[in-house]
Amino acid sequence: MTDSANASHQAFVAACRDAIGAAHVLTDAHDTASYLTDWRGRYNGAACAVLRPANTQEVASVVRLAVEHRVALVPQGGNTGLAGGATPDTSGAQAVVSLGRLNRVRALDPHNNTITVEAGVILADVQTRAQEADRLFPLSLAAEGSCTIGGNLATNAGGTGVLRYGNARELCLGLEVVTPQGEIWDGLRGLRKDNTGYDLRDLFIGAEGTLGIITAAVMKLHPQPAARVTALAALESPHAALDFLSLTQRFTGPLLTGFELMSEFCLRLVGKHFPQLRYPFDAPHGQIVLLELSDSESEAHARAIFERLMETALDEGLVADAVVAENLAQSRAFWDLREHIPLAQAEEGLNIKHDIAVPISRIGAFIDETDAAIALAIPGVRMVTFGHLGDGNLHYNVQAPEGGDARAFLAQHQTPINRIVYDSVHKHGGSISAEHGLGQLKIDEAAHYKSPVEVRLMQAVKAALDPLGLMNPGKVLR
Amino acid sequence: MTDSANASHQAFVAACRDAIGAAHVLTDAHDTASYLTDWRGRYNGAACAVLRPANTQEVASVVRLAVEHRVALVPQGGNTGLAGGATPDTSGAQAVVSLGRLNRVRALDPHNNTITVEAGVILADVQTRAQEADRLFPLSLAAEGSCTIGGNLATNAGGTGVLRYGNARELCLGLEVVTPQGEIWDGLRGLRKDNTGYDLRDLFIGAEGTLGIITAAVMKLHPQPAARVTALAALESPHAALDFLSLTQRFTGPLLTGFELMSEFCLRLVGKHFPQLRYPFDAPHGQIVLLELSDSESEAHARAIFERLMETALDEGLVADAVVAENLAQSRAFWDLREHIPLAQAEEGLNIKHDIAVPISRIGAFIDETDAAIALAIPGVRMVTFGHLGDGNLHYNVQAPEGGDARAFLAQHQTPINRIVYDSVHKHGGSISAEHGLGQLKIDEAAHYKSPVEVRLMQAVKAALDPLGLMNPGKVLR
Numbered sequence: 001m002t003d004s005a006n007a008s009h010q011a012f013v014a015a016c017r018d019a020i021g022a023a024h025v026l027t028d029a030h031d032t033a034s035y036l037t038d039w040r041g042r043y044n045g046a047a048c049a050v051l052r053p054a055n056t057q058e059v060a061s062v063v064r065l066a067v068e069h070r071v072a073l074v075p076q077g078g079n080t081g082l083a084g085g086a087t088p089d090t091s092g093a094q095a096v097v098s099l100g101r102l103n104r105v106r107a108l109d110p111h112n113n114t115i116t117v118e119a120g121v122i123l124a125d126v127q128t129r130a131q132e133a134d135r136l137f138p139l140s141l142a143a144e145g146s147c148t149i150g151g152n153l154a155t156n157a158g159g160t161g162v163l164r165y166g167n168a169r170e171l172c173l174g175l176e177v178v179t180p181q182g183e184i185w186d187g188l189r190g191l192r193k194d195n196t197g198y199d200l201r202d203l204f205i206g207a208e209g210t211l212g213i214i215t216a217a218v219m220k221l222h223p224q225p226a227a228r229v230t231a232l233a234a235l236e237s238p239h240a241a242l243d244f245l246s247l248t249q250r251f252t253g254p255l256l257t258g259f260e261l262m263s264e265f266c267l268r269l270v271g272k273h274f275p276q277l278r279y280p281f282d283a284p285h286g287q288i289v290l291l292e293l294s295d296s297e298s299e300a301h302a303r304a305i306f307e308r309l310m311e312t313a314l315d316e317g318l319v320a321d322a323v324v325a326e327n328l329a330q331s332r333a334f335w336d337l338r339e340h341i342p343l344a345q346a347e348e349g350l351n352i353k354h355d356i357a358v359p360i361s362r363i364g365a366f367i368d369e370t371d372a373a374i375a376l377a378i379p380g381v382r383m384v385t386f387g388h389l390g391d392g393n394l395h396y397n398v399q400a401p402e403g404g405d406a407r408a409f410l411a412q413h414q415t416p417i418n419r420i421v422y423d424s425v426h427k428h429g430g431s432i433s434a435e436h437g438l439g440q441l442k443i444d445e446a447a448h449y450k451s452p453v454e455v456r457l458m459q460a461v462k463a464a465l466d467p468l469g470l471m472n473p474g475k476v477l478r
Numbered sequence: 479m480t481d482s483a484n485a486s487h488q489a490f491v492a493a494c495r496d497a498i499g500a501a502h503v504l505t506d507a508h509d510t511a512s513y514l515t516d517w518r519g520r521y522n523g524a525a526c527a528v529l530r531p532a533n534t535q536e537v538a539s540v541v542r543l544a545v546e547h548r549v550a551l552v553p554q555g556g557n558t559g560l561a562g563g564a565t566p567d568t569s570g571a572q573a574v575v576s577l578g579r580l581n582r583v584r585a586l587d588p589h590n591n592t593i594t595v596e597a598g599v600i601l602a603d604v605q606t607r608a609q610e611a612d613r614l615f616p617l618s619l620a621a622e623g624s625c626t627i628g629g630n631l632a633t634n635a636g637g638t639g640v641l642r643y644g645n646a647r648e649l650c651l652g653l654e655v656v657t658p659q660g661e662i663w664d665g666l667r668g669l670r671k672d673n674t675g676y677d678l679r680d681l682f683i684g685a686e687g688t689l690g691i692i693t694a695a696v697m698k699l700h701p702q703p704a705a706r707v708t709a710l711a712a713l714e715s716p717h718a719a720l721d722f723l724s725l726t727q728r729f730t731g732p733l734l735t736g737f738e739l740m741s742e743f744c745l746r747l748v749g750k751h752f753p754q755l756r757y758p759f760d761a762p763h764g765q766i767v768l769l770e771l772s773d774s775e776s777e778a779h780a781r782a783i784f785e786r787l788m789e790t791a792l793d794e795g796l797v798a799d800a801v802v803a804e805n806l807a808q809s810r811a812f813w814d815l816r817e818h819i820p821l822a823q824a825e826e827g828l829n830i831k832h833d834i835a836v837p838i839s840r841i842g843a844f845i846d847e848t849d850a851a852i853a854l855a856i857p858g859v860r861m862v863t864f865g866h867l868g869d870g871n872l873h874y875n876v877q878a879p880e881g882g883d884a885r886a887f888l889a890q891h892q893t894p895i896n897r898i899v900y901d902s903v904h905k906h907g908g909s910i911s912a913e914h915g916l917g918q919l920k921i922d923e924a925a926h927y928k929s930p931v932e933v934r935l936m937q938a939v940k941a942a943l944d945p946l947g948l949m950n951p952g953k954v955l956r
Binding site for chain 1: 587588589590591592633634636640642644645647648657661662663664665667668669670671672673674675676677678680681683684685689701702703720723724727728729730731732733772773774775783835836837838839840866869870871907908909910911912913914915916920924928929931932934935936938939940941942943954955
């Protein structure tokens with residue numbers, strides 16, 4: 001920074017101390033460290049201060065001071081993002097705005113099936129509060145113990161309940177946002193229908209803090225299901241899994257809440273590193289599907305649906321083998337297999353990760369073509385393919401050949417493999433970031449694949465709402 | 479128009495003839511009449527031409543010519559709107575762009591559960607095409623035989639399937655839009671998850687053609703339910719109906735696709751003007767609820783759920799009487815009662831209509847307070863209250879006192895009654911336009927109730943995307 005820029009930042013920090021209290025303006029390296037690095041340690045930034053406002057009014061004050069002193073702001077929730085969206089750059093000129101102290105549940109309305117929460121409320125706490133009111137808040141993902149609802153909305157988080165309940169976007173009815181001018185937009189509506197102008201809500205959702213700071217939200221609740229039952233089906237290929245998905249949807253309608261694909265290799269990795277998790281079938285199969293029903297009647301009813309479905313699928317030769325969980329413990333054990341895949345691949349060594357989506361009908365062709373292209377480029381490479389097949393969303397990860405040096409493999413092959421994968425995604429009409437956002441990680445990749453028209457529309461919106469470019473610069477858009 | 483403005487418009491019309499063919503540039507009063515008046519005959523406009531481009535490229539050409547000649551455009555679908563959003567002003571300086579010739583179904587992907595349609599495809603035709611592929615397209619509303627999917631999206635149409643399937647917005651995965659610069663944005667993605675930047679799709683949906691012209695869309699399909707069964711429940715008050723809704727959701731989970739409230743007076747009006755439609759209970763009751771289940775198993779299964787629900791509701795004293803349809807004909811007859819309410823009130827004479835939404839939990843208080851305020855202001859007035867209770871959306875209509883002159887009543891009382899109703903809606907955190915949009919009808923009312931911050935945000939978006947103000951001016955925003 002130049003001296004005058006530095007003086008301006010010092011003045012900003014001093015004014016923030018007056019506005020939100022010195023105790024909540026962190027500048028000591030020991031205090032700020034955890035805010036300046038993402039949880040995986042992939043992004044390291046610096047900041048003139050970490051600001052911890054107590055409420056929406058204080059967030060607005062901080063933004064007005066940032067405008068006055070021309071200081072860029074990086075909003076941060078639970079700091080669990082996977083794309084570096086909440087980490088400041090390395091200049092030291094930006095300030096982090098942590099929403100952690102905005103952690104009140106403002107209201108829960110069981111008749112309206114809504115909960116109004118501040119941005120800093122932990123996702124698991126929203127789930128718990130809903131459950132206490134005999135309601136379900138269905139957003140669920142690995143980081144739920146530490147991620148916040150504000151971050152979930154800023155990145156339009158997905159997770160395991162999307163098939164029935166949608167992404168964070170579909171679960172949100174209204175927002176409160178501090179605009180880049182430091183004004184408070186009260187859009188905290190709890191309405192299922194409202195056609196009175198532009199959809200500002202959905203503009204802020206998924207914008208990763210580049211258009212304003214989400215301070216509170218009205219989220220949808222659902223009835224608690226009476227029972228959740230899982231099942232596993234073994235089949236030979238992703239193509240067969242697609243046919244099985246169509247059959248399943250016909251049998252289960254909206255009761256289906258999970259349809260997760262796991263390749264044989266994923267389960268072999270789980271078995272290798274977590275031998276206590278038993279492979280569920282007698283013989284190996286190309287692909288395993290985990291299904292979950294959320295039933296409003298009973299466990300017995302859900303099991304009966306599953307049994308009819310599996311009988312038909314076996315008769316039609318769509319699946320080779322199947323097992324329906326007999327109790328809660330077995331349902332849990334099936335999910336354990338799925339949830340240990342990320343852990344098992346980490347045990348096996350670093351790999352090249354892709355969070356992609358394609359139209360569900362293209363999943364088979366995408367996997368066939370992309371697997372072949374990668375195998376041709378780097379013989380012996382091992383594909384760790386699993387994910388939310390019902391949403392068309394795959395975690396399509398590329399592991400070094402058996403016994404290879406993972407770090408050297410990444411250094412050498414990450415860029416060409418990304419190109420193969422993303423070109424294939426693009427060819428199949430897909431998305432290079434299905435549920436993790438762009439952050440700073442995929443900003444250039446997104447610009448590469450988006451049309452100039454779309455980039456111009458996004459830039460026009462950004463310039464209109466944040467003309468000074470102070471809201472999370474260097475994220476989403478250059 | 480001034481002479482120079484007139485010359486510019488003549489040049490525009492001539493250039494359009496070259497661009498899309500003279501046969502599709504209508505200027506003769508006989509040819510243009512039906513495009514210049516809304517179907518209810520409430521709005522009458524004029525136009526320098528009605529343009530009927532054949533495809534997206536021709537729409538883009540027309541928009542580029544409009545930019546060159548500074549001519550304002552009014553996009554129009556089936557011309558079935560209720561707020562005058564598709565009618566030009568009276569200056570004769572605007573041109574209507576009818577999307578009727580963009581009427582191809584471009585693709586239907588049963589595995590992805592999507593259909594890709596052009597803006598001018600009639601809603602009922604989308605439903606039919608889905609059905610032929612053993613899929614359900616759940617958007618359904620009274621005008622479905624003539625409204626178009628482009629208009630449905632531009633106004634974010636609601637209708638009777640919103641409770642389970644959402645509004646037009648929630649049924650749309652991707653759009654193709656001609657921007658105000660005459661560029662084509664290809665956002666025709668068929669993805670359930672895509673987090674790669676700003677949500678442009680939802681910005682265009684509900685913008686009523688003021689930010690660009692929707693030319694095609696990817697819409698979601700659902701599995702066809704195995705059976706639909708309806709039931710009627712009689713109860714004493716809207717408050718009781720709310721408790722009954724919570725109980726119903728617990729019993730039915732996501733199978734519930736309809737929960738419609740009808741006041742006793744609504745059914746009395748139906749009986750008066752359509753005596754062949756039998757009142758379904760032996761005694762009169764304050765409120766009647768129509769319920770619909772869409773079941774993926776069987777009619778018998780749906781009936782069994784209804785019977786368990788009604789038994790519990792009767793035991794708990796929540797409902798006074800109930801009847802479950804025994805066959806398709808009876809299900810149809812129950813819906814007939816609901817669908818004849820708008821016809822019966824029309825037979826009774828003009829009334830003052832409101833398409834409002836409040837949080838579902840506020841429905842009872844809203845009706846009590848607003849009924850009382852109106853009765854105090856105009857004794858003898860008759861309330862025609864019915865609608866989509868499960869969405870918090872009421873058609874809250876005010877009929878002249880028995881035997882009064884409806885036209886005189888409207889002239890005298892429309893403005894003060896609107897104020898009473900909308901003030902009450904605003905107090906309860908509701909929306910003054912739940913599913914009909916703002917058009918030209920409610921543009922000032924919306925500005926009156928929206929915060930200055932929200933109006934400024936909307937204006938900033940409009941100025942950024944349409945700096946010349948040529949896209950449907952005088953609608954949504956001043």
